[in-house]
Amino acid sequence: MQHRQTVGLVAAGAALALGLAACSSDDAGSSASGGSxxxxxxxxxxxxxxxxxxxxxxxxxxxxxxxxxxxxxxxxxxxxxxxxxxxxxxxxxxxxxxxxxxxxxxxxxxxxxxxxxxxxxxxxxxxxxxxxxxxxxxxxDVCIDVDKAWFEKKGVPAPTTLQDLAKPAYRDLLVVTNPATSSPGLAFLLATVAAFGEDGWQDYWTRLKDNGLKVDDGWSDAYYTDFSGSEGKGPRPLVLSYSTSPAETISKDGTSSSTAALLDTCFRQxxxxxxxxxxxxxxxxxxxxxxxxxxxxxxxxxxxxxxxxVDDGAALPDGWEEFAPLSPKPFTVPPDQITEHRDEWIKQWTATVIG
Amino acid sequence: MDRHSDRLSDRLRLGRAAWVLAAAVPLAFLAIFFAWPVAALVGRGFWTDGALDLGGFAEVFSATRTWRIIGITLGQAVAGTALSVLLGVPGAYVLYRCSFPGRTLLRGLVAVPFVLPTVVVGVAFRAVLAPDGPLGALGLDQTFAAIVLALVFFNYSVVVRTVGGMWERLDPRAEQAARALGASPARAFRTVTLPALTPAIASAASIVFLFCATAYGIVLVLGPTGYGTIETEIYVQTTQFLDLRAAAVLSVVQLVVVGAALAVANRARTRRERALALTSDRAVARPLRARRDALPLAATAVVVLGLLAMPLGTLLARSFREPDGGWGLANYRNLSTTGDANALSVTVWQATATSLRTAALAALIAVVVGGLVALVVSRRPRAAGGRRALRVLDSVFMLPLGVSAVTVGFGFLVTLDRPLGLDVDLRTSGLLVPIAQAVVAVPLVVRVLLPVLRAIDPRLREAAATLGAGPGRVLATIDAPVGARPLGLAIGFAFATSLGEFGATSFLARPDSATLPVVIYRLIGRPGAGDYGMALAASVVLAVVTAAVMLVAEQLRGERTGEI
Missing domain, CATH: 3.40.190.10 (Periplasmic binding protein-like II)
Incomplete structure (x- = not known):
């Protein structure tokens, strides 16, 4: 039976060599282009x-x-x-x-x-x-997206502004992402800085936190696990995502989308x-x-x-203008101010929201 | 001097040169593809404007958050390791010492979690643990306990396989003798079997500790808000703040933690390590009996059915959920596409082929390098200095598991534009991907091969040498037959590690030659039912490929052989 084992090892060696050959032919191609x-x-x-x-x-x-x-x-x-x-x-x-x-x-x-x-x-x-x-x-635009069906079922009007999100009617409904680990998270932090000013944004986040805010580290986790309007069917109907995400939840007949972006909560990227x-x-x-x-x-x-x-003359996919528009008045912060304060704001945010 | 002794000393010198070469090749590999990149990046943190600046230490250590993070890291790693070992040893017994129908399949299944992408496991775990999930009542969603359970989920197979590989070759007669002399089964296990297994357990525990201490994705997804470890902190400081000073200090802290853990494991190992009566092929497995084996059987059943099958089952079930809400194979059919609106530059099948090719090359490199390391370290030089040097060599090759992937990945970017002065930009050449994966796989190869090689009675080698066999002949007739058995397992581990590697790979990825885990991350990072479903189906493909590779590796280990 010594024989069988040898055959096995030879087969394994041959498989590895084949893989190696296949690989190195690839690499030859790429290093040639790299070299040139x-x-x-x-x-x-x-x-x-x-x-x-x-x-x-x-x-x-x-x-x-x-x-x-x-x-x-x-x-x-x-x-x-x-x-x-x-x-x-x-x-x-x-x-x-x-x-x-x-x-x-x-x-x-x-x-x-x-x-x-x-x-x-x-x-x-x-x-x-x-x-x-x-x-x-x-x-x-990075915006708060809303699961429309959830609010219709509860008979509660969906929120529309940043201020609304801190109201008791929307307690425990919002999930956002951490600005230190996620780029939409950082964008939303900047939206609140633009909306409430350098002196007011931390107070706003304190109110959000007191209102049952949930913070995830990554977008996938927030959107697919905690958000009720996605495949994951999570518990929260308000999620930090993009103004274009509702284009992915358009009904088969193309007449409606089950989610929508709150266009008064957006940061322009x-x-x-x-x-x-x-x-x-x-x-x-x-x-x-x-x-x-x-x-x-x-x-x-x-x-x-x-x-x-950026070219306004470029044609858009079907349904975008109706269900996934850009915000008419997004929040912005000048790039040089962002560079100057970004790390400081993230650290203050961490201290305020996470402790 | 007569000609005979001349030739003898020549041969001795030649033999020594061969050993030095055997150590030098892997050391050079590690130096270029690990030590240099890491040192260069950490060095940038301590070296500002041409002067050494250690102010970062005072800054980082004066923050209370730092101490909390160190505490959390240690707690997480210790708890994850302890539970993995506690559950893994009974698993090793059931899966490697007992025989029952379906054993081979179960062994393959147990290996699957090891390579699954963390983001997918995170989704699967949260689907089970979330308040409305099947185990929601336990209240474990996003808690420390959830992280520890996930770490056990990933690392269970490391313990089962490393310990099982040793156990199945352990000569059962010693334990049988103890039993015949009147020892209870528990006593025979404690005094005979357990001490013999300790080196393998310590080996496995050190690997698991390093994995647990440096876990990244799973900590982010499953941890409570604001939960942080040394690893996540290094990641944020480097990729977000570009604060290399703080990252460098944390990297040093990470090295200290990892180094201390390795030293402890080393001590436990060498105290116990000695020649064992190993049979060169597997000892005869005994049939599993419900009464005699009740305890290990129960432990294994709980782990396999509860901890492993539940998240895997959730993943599998969800992969059949079609984008329009029904059930079917749509997600699998989509694997031959590039996703909704071409989310990918390649189809999932193309990525699978890339993954397999890359992993084959990575496994080859890892087995050659790791095999040499294991061979060198398994020697027993007479000089104390020599023994100490081998212990250091052994530990040094474990470090890639204990150093942050972001440090290694960013280190590659700052060093490998002209490696050794050659005009080849390795960073973008594609060749670096299998190399980076091999660096991570080498420690596993060493840990699998070493306990077995070390257990060879040195008197066998001495006897062979006395009888006139040259060093090459000794290797071929003594070490090779025993070492070849776990080689299949080592190849399987290296292959699986490479298939699942994401950390370092993600910093080197080229969209047109993306690997399977990279593609999965990409798919799950986009909104839309189609991409989500494809990500889950692709994860199932990754799981099946891994299980298949592990099963084949299992078969490569050969049946009974004739020569002993």
């Missing part, structure tokens, strides 16, 4: 882990520009900027997409970007420009692209940034990443 990123035919896009683009849209760009796009996604939005700061002397790629307004000036202050704003920027995006090295690509300082292929990076604000990518963005294009 100095030449002008490959451009590396550093982005966050939510980045998505339709394969045909990307292929069209590659064909038209003659460039091969390599993607690297080393983490979520906040982590992405910190990684760019840490790798300033040896950048991870040529262009970056996914720096949002909460982190914009941390990136520019640290000098991780070369000056470049796309000349193709649509007119509708000019108000979102910050400094001389960031090109706005998309917008989204803008995501930017830019050319990384020290890029091996700066020309390719510029072409890539131009592509991101071009009509084709702008019309691809909503379906891919649940965000609005």
């Amino acid at each position: 990123s100095g030449s002008s035919d490959t451009v590396t896009l550093v982005t966050h882990d939510s980045f998505a683009v339709s394969p045909d849209v990307l292929a069209a760009f590659e064909k038209q520009s003659g460039l091969t796009v390599k993607q690297v996604a080393p983490g979520d939005g906040g982590a992405l900027v910190n990684q760019l700061v840490l790798t300033k002397d040896a950048p991870l790629g040529d262009a970056v997409y996914g720096i949002d307004n909460s982190y914009a000036t941390r990136a520019t202050d640290a000098g991780v970007l070369d000056p470049y704003v796309s000349p193709d920027l649509p007119a509708s995006a000019e108000d979102d420009v910050v400094g001389d090295s960031l090109t706005p690509v998309d917008r989204s 803008v995501e930017y692209a830019g050319v990384l300082a020290g890029a091996k292929n700066p020309d390719g990076a510029k072409q890539l940034v131009d592509f991101l604000v071009g009509r084709q990518f702008q019309e691809d963005v909503p379906g891919q990443m649940y965000v609005y294009p």
Whole structure:
């Protein structure tokens, strides 16, 4: 029976070797493209882990520009900027997409970007420009979403404002995420800073806390486990999410959505692209940034990443205008103020809400 | 000097050189892909404007939150380890010392939780424990107890397999002799079997402790609001605040905790470790009897049915829940797509293939590196200095389990742009993914192989050498036959670790070559019933693939052999 065992081990070895061969052929391909990123035919896009683009849209760009796009996604939005700061002397790629307004000036202050704003920027995006090295690509609103059916069943009118959320009628109904570990959590904290001022927001959070607020560390946990309007069928009908989330709960006939965003509770997020300082292929990076604000990518963005294009002329998916609109008057905080106070606000929030 | 002794000393020198090389290869691997990146990142925290700055220590330690976090980390790790061992040892007995129908399948099933993505396990656990869930009445949702239970869920199989691998090879005659001499079963277990198993138990406990102390995702999902450990604090300080000073201090604290735990385990191990009468193949398993084995059987049943089957069952059931509310296979059919509105750059099946390829390469690296480490550390040099050096070597290779994935991941980014001056940007090459996974898998390979290699009676080797066998021949005839048995288990563990690895992988991910866990995180991070259902179905695929790999590894261990 010694024989059988040998056969087994040989089979295992062969399987491993096969895997290795398959792998190394892959790696040969990728390291070849990595090695040649100095030449002008490959451009590396550093982005966050939510980045998505339709394969045909990307292929069209590659064909038209003659460039091969390599993607690297080393983490979520906040982590992405910190990684760019840490790798300033040896950048991870040529262009970056996914720096949002909460982190914009941390990136520019640290000098991780070369000056470049796309000349193709649509007119509708000019108000979102910050400094001389960031090109706005998309917008989204972080809002409180409501499970409409839950309120209809209880015969209680749904809340509409931030103030409402602290009222006894909505006790134990709201779940949000932690600003220290979740980017919508940070956005909502900024919304309250904008709404109640630097002196008032902590008091507001104290009232929320006294009103039975629940805080989760991540968006998935809040949306899928605690929120009653999702697949998880949790106990709370009010959740921190996005103004576009209701597009995912539209009924089959397309006439209604079971959830809605409270448009008076929103914080406006803008995501930017830019050319990384020290890029091996700066020309390719510029072409890539131009592509991101071009009509084709702008019309691809909503379906891919649940965000609005900065180009107001770009067509939107069905149902968006009716069920997933942007807030007409979102809260905002200037990016330089966010950079200056962000860490301090998160620490104060932690002390106030978590203790 | 005559020519004969010349040749002998040549051979001795050659033998020594071979051992040094065997130690140098894994050390170089660890230095480049672990020590250097970690040291570089931690160094940045202590090195500001060209001067050493240790002010961070005073700052971090003066905060009461720091002490609370250290206390929570220790409490969580100790409780998780103790419970895993307490439940795992009876499990090892039932699954490896007894025979019953369905045993092989059960062994595979027990290994599944080990690789499941934490975010999915979090959802499954909360579905069971939430106030309206089946166990909601216990009031465990988002409590310390929930975290400890989840840690046991993940780590139970580590104890069962590590201890079971030793137990099934333990010569049963010693215990039988004790029984024949009148010892009660309990006494025979306490005085004969337990001491023999202690090295394996200590081995398993040290791994589990490191996993428990550095758990991240599960702590965030299942912990009460504001619950924090050293690991979550390092994560927040690094990814959110970019406060490398505080992160560096916390990393040092983490190293101290982990180092102390390893020292304790080492001590427990070496005090007990000695040559055992191991049979080179499995001892004859005895049929499970309800009366004789009532206690271990009950413990194992509670764990398997309650702790393992309930969350896994919930996960399985929910994966068949279709987006429109009915039941069916829609989520599984969707695995050949890239999700609602192309949530992914690859289909789930493509990601599965990537995962398998990556894991095969990672397992190969881990088994070669870990095998060399285990072989070197299993020697017993006469000099006390030599023995101490081996103990240090052993512990050093455990560290990757005890150091934060974010420290390693960010460390990669700041060091591997030109590794060793070569013009290859490893950070974005894709090759780093299997390497990073292998770094985490090596400790498991070592822990699986080492107790068995160490248990070989050194007199066997000495006898072989006296009879004229060269060092190579001794290895081939003494170490290899015994070491080959747990090799299948080691490969299985390495493969499974790599399949489930998310922490370091997530910092190196490339969307076009995403692994299965990365894809699952991605899917569950988007709103929409379709993506949610796909995430659950993909998790089931990951679980099934893992169980299959573990079962195959189990078979590789060979049946009875003829040579002994």
